Amino acid sequence: MESIEVALAEHSYQISIATGNLERLGEHCRALKLGQKVMVVSNPTVFGLYGERAMAALKQANFEVSHCILPEGEQYKTLASIEQIYDLALEHGLERSSTLVALGGGVIGDMTGFAAATWLRGINVVQVPTTLLAMVDSSIGGKTGVNHPKGKNLIGAFHQPRLVVTDPQVLATLPEREFRAGMAEVIKYGIIGDRELFDRLERATSLRQQDIDPELLSTILTSSATAKAIVVSKDEHEQTGLRATLNYGHTIGHAIESATKYVVVNHGEAVAIGMVAAGRIAVALKLWTAAEAQRQDAVIDKANLTLDLPSNIDLDQIVTTLKSDKKVKAGKGVFILPSGIGDTQTIAYEPTSTAVNVVSDPLIKQVLTAMLPIAAT
Template identity: 65%
Template sequence: MTSIINVNLPQQSYEIAIAPGSLEQLGQQMANLNLGKKVLVVSNPTIFKHYGERAINSLTSAGFKVVSYCLPAGERYKTLNSIQKLYDIALENRLERSSTMVALGGGVIGDMTGFAAATWLRGINVVQVPTTLLAMVDSAIGGKTGVNHPHGKNLIGAFHQPRKVLIDPEVLKTLPMREFRAGMAEVIKYGIIWDAELFAQLEASKNLNQLRYVKPEVIDAILTRSCQAKANVVSKDEKEGGLRAILNYGHTIGHAVESLTGYRLVNHGEAVAIGMVAAGQIAVALGLWQQEDTERQNALIQKAGLPTRLPEGIDIEEIIAALQLDKKVKAGKVRFILPTQIGVVKITDDVPSETIRQVLQGM
């Protein structure tokens, strides 16, 4: 069964296609887009070992001329040095403006490939083929691309929408448990910011921290409802002029935690989970949210096998200082996304530093 979700944008609309076994159809799907024949497949060694040959065979069978390149796995390699390597491959193989970069991997590969495509020859095609739950429900959709700066996450980037997002749920079979749980953080986020029904469905589901035991219909709901939520928000606000900022729920403090721990101690989803717990408590402290609701959120985060406390040894004052480097700072004020009920959040620039400090001290 194939689910098609449309991301409707003024300049370039595109489809998110969710279908088991669709990796074998990558070449035909791209041929239908009338793209140029030169393709660069970007992956990491682990993902390429599992799926690289299948992707390349599908592309060559559809008449594409394919080269591939693997970047090291891990957030700490999401740098301009890695992008330079992609530029070198693009130059060596004479990629043109009609050419396409295919991101075969998780969020790190998707972000870097998208950024390289956005900036090579001032913009060439990119197709996202996410292989992690986090990338499927979040980072592959919406056109945010970029790399990290030593002092902050995703400070260097560009908006560059994909021509298509192709999601094959079967590739999740090789996803490590920790990475599945990381993806669940973004799924829970959609429940809090947009889809109370999804949140309730997750509360009623069992074994959310064990991919192999999650029922297929639950995986289907996770993918389709999360992708639809992201598509709805992006269609209304492509470049984060207003509404799209709600997608950053949990990310403000989460990004600071990631950065201060060198992108090694906690992964993105774990950091977002910690950030959601903090944001929930800030909302309670400001009288925006009920304690009962934050307890429901935190219980679901724990049920998904995600952390709810800060890593040991992290300096709270360093977190508060790092918040000033966040991309969403406006006129020196840190923008927070705070829940008012499950399924509804508000954007606020008026959170006292002392409130943030007190909440973090309690974590």
């Protein structure tokens, strides 16, 4: 069993990673002396697979357990779903000492965290991630929230979990495409700060779900969680800029998701393409060697993630979207770009600049044009 600490000023917590951990969920919660009442929040698919085991483990540890099943999918990541959690929290008499358990992927985790942040001005939340993406990224760090009709994650709060309980066994039922999406974030941790993890990924013959053995999976989960925990510990509320390094591949990735209306590629697939693009921008700015960028792309390819942009994508729209990103202020933003495997630099994004040391719209379009799939060029 691995236990990784997210060290924070007020409320440090553990990320526990172990095969069979789902069965120990009750013990883990009991050890934290959480209040008597626990409500498990999940979606029908995940609850059908793992709900009974999670509830049984909690009851075994003498918790009074209820559940709340929300409809599945990003389109239900709304305030209306949060109100469903509130209604059941009231019905089951949840108190300030009570706990919500998020059993699911990123959508369930974000919503459950936000409901916990805002019910009675804050109750406990325990994250039990069931997707690779949630295990290595979204369950750690306390970002919670829902979408506004006009933008993703605009409504939310920082609310750290009391505990993250990861059981690699549940990945057995994860669809291959979702596994791949999680691998994009894993590769990201390698590039931005963990050379050893990157080397390990590079040495693997394959990074496809069916080919990854338990030992490699364990390394992936532990290294990724550790990488995230370190960044969150040092910059809990995204104030010093360190946490921004986690956005590597995400700036262009978000723009791709938005330009394709979130139906063509999923988040991880978009991040993978975003990393390819960021790598090439770094090479063009002479920050990074073409050889290392090539090594990154090879690892992405090995995880069965595509390196090409979706066909028929509108490059002008990507550039327009980049400029309206919520992190772009007064028309200026930043890009996180690699300067080595395990190293990044923060480079200014000035859309209309002609300076050779900043990211500009013409440079982005030049790089993206070369990434259009053959059939679409």
